[in-house]
Amino acid sequence: MKLYSYWRSTTSYRVRAALNLKSIAYDLVPVDLIAGQQRDEDYRALNPNAGVPTLVLDDGTVLTQSIAILDYLDAAWPTPRLIPQDPLDRAKVMAAAHTVACDIHPVNNLRVIAELKSRFGATPDQAREWMCHWIGEGFASLEHQLASDTAFSFGSSPDIADLCIVAQIYNARRWGLNLTPFPKLRRVEAACLDVPAIMAAHPDQQNEAQDIRRASA
Structure with missing residues (x-):
């Protein structure tokens, strides 16, 4: 494929x-x-x-x-398995995944930022403030949703919520969001990046990132 x-x-x-x-x-x-x-x-x-x-x-x-x-x-x-079979567990995991996929990401993707700049004249600093505001709002919700006593969002192994969260945290770090108020999310990020299969998917591990590093060396 x-x-x-x-x-x-x-x-x-x-x-x-x-x-x-x-x-x-x-x-x-x-x-x-x-x-x-x-x-x-x-x-x-x-x-x-x-x-x-x-x-x-x-x-x-x-x-x-x-x-x-x-x-x-x-x-x-x-x-x-990334999505639990138990209906209640599934609902909790999918709610967290959808907080990222439906609440945070749609207002922060490339086409939205481009429209803010081209149609409304947003400056780079204003675009950054927009990004950090909506990521922060979503992260505050996620912080309350996640379990307190597990390595990953809801258990001992990564699920669909973890994959959404670790990817969104990468974006949050790019835009300079302060992650101090979100200890559960930082715990999830650390657990995910300790999994070789997830770390291999990280943007910094992709060929394009390596090409950029070589060009700037």
């Missing part, structure tokens, strides 16, 4: 981590969002929403939207 991904995309990070955790072989196809490759005609034929990630299965089936992709992967490759 092929995963169309942007190295800094938090939604792509989630899916890369899940594929790695489940030891699913895939070819990574980079889509440069900054260069606008997501709007190319060929790519929009795959993903009319012009976003990432896009997962193309071996039979040619195209899947979009990271949460839907993660749900598919967990159903088709249930080990290790």
Whole structure:
């Protein structure tokens, strides 16, 4: 299968981590969002929403939207499980995942920031303040949702909520959000990054990041 991904995309990070955790072989196809490759005609034929990630299965089936992709992967490759089978546990885990995917991410993605700058004249500092405000609001909610006595969000192994959280924390650090008020989230981040499969999905481990480091050396 092929995963169309942007190295800094938090939604792509989630899916890369899940594929790695489940030891699913895939070819990574980079889509440069900054260069606008997501709007190319060929790519929009795959993903009319012009976003990432896009997962193309071996039979040619195209899947979009990271949460839907993660749900598919967990159903088709249930080990290790990312979404609990118990209905109550599932609801709690999905609520945390959706806090990131539905409340934080939509108002902080690249196209929203571009509109703030181009249509409303937001300065880089104002864009940063916007990002940090909405990430902080979501993180405050998550801090109350997560368990207090587990390494990961709700248990001893990573689930879909953890993958959403660790990716969003990467973005929060990029924008300079103070994470001191969120000890549970920092605990989850540390636990996730101690898992080799998740660490391998981290943006800094992608070829594009390594190319940038070499160019600036």
